[in-house]
Every structure is written in C-alpha cells, then in structure tokens.
Amino acid sequence: MTNMLICYYSRSGNTKAMAMKIAEGAGSKKITVDVKKVSETKAADLLGYDCIIFGSPTYYGTYAAELKSLIDKSVKYHGDLRGKVGGAFASCGVLGGGCETTVAQLLEALLIHGMIIIGDTEGAHYGPVSIEKPDKEVEKTCIEYGKRLAELTIKLH
Numbered sequence: 001m002t003n004m005l006i007c008y009y010s011r012s013g014n015t016k017a018m019a020m021k022i023a024e025g026a027g028s029k030k031i032t033v034d035v036k037k038v039s040e041t042k043a044a045d046l047l048g049y050d051c052i053i054f055g056s057p058t059y060y061g062t063y064a065a066e067l068k069s070l071i072d073k074s075v076k077y078h079g080d081l082r083g084k085v086g087g088a089f090a091s092c093g094v095l096g097g098g099c100e101t102t103v104a105q106l107l108e109a110l111l112i113h114g115m116i117i118i119g120d121t122e123g124a125h126y127g128p129v130s131i132e133k134p135d136k137e138v139e140k141t142c143i144e145y146g147k148r149l150a151e152l153t154i155k156l157h
Helices: 014-027 043-048 065-077 099-112 136-156
Strands: 003-008 032-037 051-059 085-092 129-131
Touching (some): 003 014, 003 043, 003 065, 003 136, 014 032, 014 136, 043 065, 051 065, 051 099, 051 136, 085 099, 085 136
Parallel strands (some): 003 051, 051 085, 085 129
16 A cells, blocks of 8 residues: 655644644545654664655754754665655744745755655645644645655555
C-alpha cells in the first residue's frame, strides 16, 4: 500500500497541530500515514515512504536545527529518494515571520533529493503556513494539502 511520512518538529504544538490536520486529509484517501516527531525519525526511515512531508516552526527565517540535522544525515541516501513525493509546511510567531522562506528552504532540500513537489494555484502556493496556532482556514488548507499530496502519491506509486 502507498504510504506517507509527516515528519515535524514542534515546541509550542502549533506545527504538530498542522501535521495532524495534514494527516487527516491524507488519511481520507487510500494511503497509510505515519506522523512522527523528527526525534523519532532516522534518515534511513525516509527510504520506506512514497511521500515525505516536513514541518517546522520558523526560527530566524529558516527551519529548526532538529530538522536540519535529519536532512543533513539524509545526504547518505542522496539519489535514493528520487521520484518520491515531497511537501513542506511551517508555522511562525508573527505575520512576515518567515513561514514562506522556511517552506521554500525545506522544498529546496527535497528537490535536491530528486523528489516531486506540487504547488497550489490558490492560497498556500508552496505549502501550508500558520501564524501561531492554526485557525480554521489554516486547518482547512492543511487538510486539502494532505489530500492533494496523497492523491499525487497514489497516482505515481
């Protein structure tokens, strides 16, 4: 069966809440979804998934060091993630706090791995973002994002 990993780091719980909503959306499709903290994920684990989504709070315009560490360790598997579907999401404390740069930087890492990314013509073009706790609109965006990535993953795998 097709599967998805949603790997996140969250200190305040905001990014975790987004991860759970993305999983809710993906889970409505015929795909197995694992939601894991980055501390529970090893680079080798990435090999076992058809879709990998990273989520992080924004720190100084980029993603958390804990996620950076995992991505750095994934270099060992450079080329092995080619053709998998990838996605990203982020939270931050204030409007203009760097959410989009965080998502873009996570997507860059996935592209370097040769992963397939899908944008959105409406709303969150790069991936869902939230200012502090996700509101109803962000939750809806996360659910739809999960569905779209699940659908793409099923088509490709």
